[in-house]
Amino acid sequence: MYVYYLALKYLLSRPINLLSILGVTLAVWALIVIVSIFSGFIVKMEKHIQGTTSDLSFIHIGSSPRSDLTLFQKLLEADPEVQAFAPRLVWHGMLDHAGKNELDLRRLQRGPERDFVQVIGIDPKQEQKVSRLRAWLAAVEDASLRPVNPAKPFETGSDDEIPGALLGLARARDLGLPRGSSLTLVSGHQVRNEDVTRIQKRFRLSGCWSSGFYHFDENTMLVPLSVMRDIFGEGRPAWQQAQLFNEIAIQLVEGADLNQAKKRLQESFDKLSQKKFIWGGIFWTWRDRNRNFLQNVEHQKFLMRLMLFVLVIVVGFLIFATLSMMVVEKIRDIGILSALGGTRTGVLVIFAFSGLAIAIIGSSLGVLSAVWTCAHLNDFNVWLKDSFDIHLFRTSVYGLKEVPHQIEWLWVGIVCTVTLGLSSLSAIIPGFRAARMDPVKALRHEI
Amino acid sequence: MTEILRAQGIEKSYRIGKQDIRVLRGIDMSVMEGEIVALCGSSGAGKSTLLHVLGLLDPPSGGKVWYRDVCATDISPARQTRLRHDLVGFVFQFYHLIAELSALENVMLGEMMLRSLPDYMRHRKQIKARAVDLLASIGLGDRLKNRPSQLSGGERQRVAIARALVSDPQVILADEPTGNLDSQTAEEILELIWKINEEQNIAFLIVTHDQNVASRTDRIIRLKDGLVLGHSQLEAEEIPL
Numbered sequence: 089m090y091v092y093y094l095a096l097k098y099l100l101s102r103p104i105n106l107l108s109i110l111g112v113t114l115a116v117w118a119l120i121v122i123v124s125i126f127s128g129f130i131v132k133m134e135k136h137i138q139g140t141t142s143d144l145s146f147i148h149i150g151s152s153p154r155s156d157l158t159l160f161q162k163l164l165e166a167d168p169e170v171q172a173f174a175p176r177l178v179w180h181g182m183l184d185h186a187g188k189n190e191l192d193l194r195r196l197q198r199g200p201e202r203d204f205v206q207v208i209g210i211d212p213k214q215e216q217k218v219s220r221l222r223a224w225l226a227a228v229e230d231a232s233l234r235p236v237n238p239a240k241p242f243e244t245g246s247d248d249e250i251p252g253a254l255l256g257l258a259r260a261r262d263l264g265l266p267r268g269s270s271l272t273l274v275s276g277h278q279v280r281n282e283d284v285t286r287i288q289k290r291f292r293l294s295g296c297w298s299s300g301f302y303h304f305d306e307n308t309m310l311v312p313l314s315v316m317r318d319i320f321g322e323g324r325p326a327w328q329q330a331q332l333f334n335e336i337a338i339q340l341v342e343g344a345d346l347n348q349a350k351k352r353l354q355e356s357f358d359k360l361s362q363k364k365f366i367w368g369g370i371f372w373t374w375r376d377r378n379r380n381f382l383q384n385v386e387h388q389k390f391l392m393r394l395m396l397f398v399l400v401i402v403v404g405f406l407i408f409a410t411l412s413m414m415v416v417e418k419i420r421d422i423g424i425l426s427a428l429g430g431t432r433t434g435v436l437v438i439f440a441f442s443g444l445a446i447a448i449i450g451s452s453l454g455v456l457s458a459v460w461t462c463a464h465l466n467d468f469n470v471w472l473k474d475s476f477d478i479h480l481f482r483t484s485v486y487g488l489k490e491v492p493h494q495i496e497w498l499w500v501g502i503v504c505t506v507t508l509g510l511s512s513l514s515a516i517i518p519g520f521r522a523a524r525m526d527p528v529k530a531l532r533h534e535i
Numbered sequence: 536m537t538e539i540l541r542a543q544g545i546e547k548s549y550r551i552g553k554q555d556i557r558v559l560r561g562i563d564m565s566v567m568e569g570e571i572v573a574l575c576g577s578s579g580a581g582k583s584t585l586l587h588v589l590g591l592l593d594p595p596s597g598g599k600v601w602y603r604d605v606c607a608t609d610i611s612p613a614r615q616t617r618l619r620h621d622l623v624g625f626v627f628q629f630y631h632l633i634a635e636l637s638a639l640e641n642v643m644l645g646e647m648m649l650r651s652l653p654d655y656m657r658h659r660k661q662i663k664a665r666a667v668d669l670l671a672s673i674g675l676g677d678r679l680k681n682r683p684s685q686l687s688g689g690e691r692q693r694v695a696i697a698r699a700l701v702s703d704p705q706v707i708l709a710d711e712p713t714g715n716l717d718s719q720t721a722e723e724i725l726e727l728i729w730k731i732n733e734e735q736n737i738a739f740l741i742v743t744h745d746q747n748v749a750s751r752t753d754r755i756i757r758l759k760d761g762l763v764l765g766h767s768q769l770e771a772e773e774i775p776l
Binding site for chain 1: 587592613631635654655
């Protein structure tokens with residue numbers, strides 16, 4: 089019994105032990121809070137990405153759009169798990185919002201990102217079946233930037249013939265563009281070995297959307313599919329022009345297995361392409377499309393976990409050093425305990441229990457403080473920013489309203505188990521040293 | 536009188552480098568029930584080593600130690616620990632109290648040693664009451680909660696004696712119990728030892744340099760170069776210290 093009593097007495101009477109407890113607390117706190125933020129961020133990002141990308145996409149391989157939409161309609165309508173699909177014509181270009189015809193040097197110097205844009209030609213009616221377009225439009229709080237008619241978002245309300253275009257709220261705000269602003273898309277395309285054809289098309293800003301995925305909002309412009317077909321179908325017969333697309337967004341039924349559906353559709357398409365000698369293409373899930381980004385974040389999370397575990401190892405060394413010092417300080421006590429009838433095991437337990445108690449108290453405090461921190465993460469973030477100009481997490485960079493977090497209880501369990509294990513191991517070594525000490529030498533020891 | 540402690544041909548040697556240092560060279564001695572015995576000798580004679588061997592803290596290189604009819608050197612370390620706890624009390628020159636514990640806790644520690652947590656919880660009140668009584672009987676009833684650093688040398692030694700008494704030992708091995716005290720306090724401690732001996736019939740084996748202490752004991756065992764020179768009740772001036 090005395091071992092636990094004495095271990096706690098030693099623990100509480102030496103300030104350096106409190107330092108070890110603080111070390112464990114901090115390590116556990118950091119491991120839980122930082123990983124929770126990463127997990128929350130990943131969950132949030134996945135949700136946002138999923139919101140801006142349909143379940144499956146067919147991506148055309150080729151430099152110019154294809155014109156066999158009817159073929160795909162048959163293919164997709166035959167699949168039992170395809171709920172809806174919408175053709176798109178996706179292109180890239182430079183956006184000149186001042187209505188100028190040429191890009192001036194000053195704008196180039198400012199950086200290409202500002203003018204680069206991914207243009208997606210969509211049919212709003214079909215698009216609403218595969219994406220959350222209507223919800224994105226409704227998410228724009230500023231009514232002056234919302235489209236006048238959400239059912240027909242490209243309506244500009246202007247009498248001129250200039251077609252409407254939708255910009256992400258982040259981009260429009262960045263450029264300071266009000267609804268009705270003039271936008272010019274500058275790009276080019278090449279059909280087989282012909283010369284590059286210059287694309288220069290004026291649009292009028294009919295409104296904005298906000299998907300919650302900053303990267304998408306910042307870099308994308310939505311325009312009517314018919315306008316894109318006019319641009320790319322110049323010189324083609326009307327029936328061909330009406331079928332132009334280079335991407336199909338596909339919505340699957342609830343509960344469908346993405347990978348199974350992707351495999352099935354790809355196989356059907358491959359058979360069809362061999363039979364009809366048509367151009368190739370691939371089906372991608374939303375995860376495939378954003379693989380790099382998601383893998384990058386997961387990799388960062390893994391690295392962060394690894395780095396933070398180094399912290400636990402450092403804490404293990406701290407406990408080892410603290411308890412080793414305690415053994416040196418308590419040499420005479422070890423002799424006294426032997427004289428009073430204490431066993432070697434008892435002496436070992438005193439030090440091992442001290443280490444375990446440090447780990448248990450530190451881990452408990454760490455878990456409690458981490459849970460509390462996560463619950464008050466936004467207040468904490470604001471306080472850090474206001475007090476020390478430190479950003480725990482820049483919500484604005486990712487277009488988030490608050491710091492994301494999600495406590496993974498399995499991770500909390502792993503952290504506590506590893507911390508307890510490592511701390512116990514760190515405590516057992518000095519404990520063995522103490523237990524092996526000759527009581528007579530210990531009694532003769534003078535401090 | 537019954538023999539409580541007996542040493543038979545005790546030898547102890549240490550190896551330093553390639554040399555064997557023989558500290559004890561066949562010691563034969565005994566302590567009887569209720570007897571106070573002084574162990575005297577010059578520095579390096581082997582007094583403290585003998586005390587540690589007799590207290591089963593240090594195994595002898597040869598010979599046997601008997602506690603009543605148990606040959607303590609032939610039993611397992613676990614049984615030696617039990618025997619030490621049950622029959623032997625220790626008092627040291629430098630008190631050796633545990634700094635983190637109060638006077639009361641230091642005394643209670645002896646009784647906590649071999650008890651499990653449930654056993655201790657069951658008997659906690661009795662153990663505490665006995666420790667309080669012991670401290671009160673040696674005049675420390677008002678210093679129960681004081682830590683060793685808050686006590687004087689004499690008070691610390693009293694606490695150490697109370698700690699030795701708490702498990703009802705039959706013999707107390709005292710290593711220069713007054714060696715670190717001024718003469719007046721030393722006298723008080725000696726009076727306490729004799730009082731305990733008289734009231735509780737506990738035997739004491741006292742290592743001492745002090746002629747005054749040795750002259751008051753029942754018997755003196757004189758050591759020189761690891762050998763017993765003689766057992767006698769000598770006149771104070773005859774004791775070579």
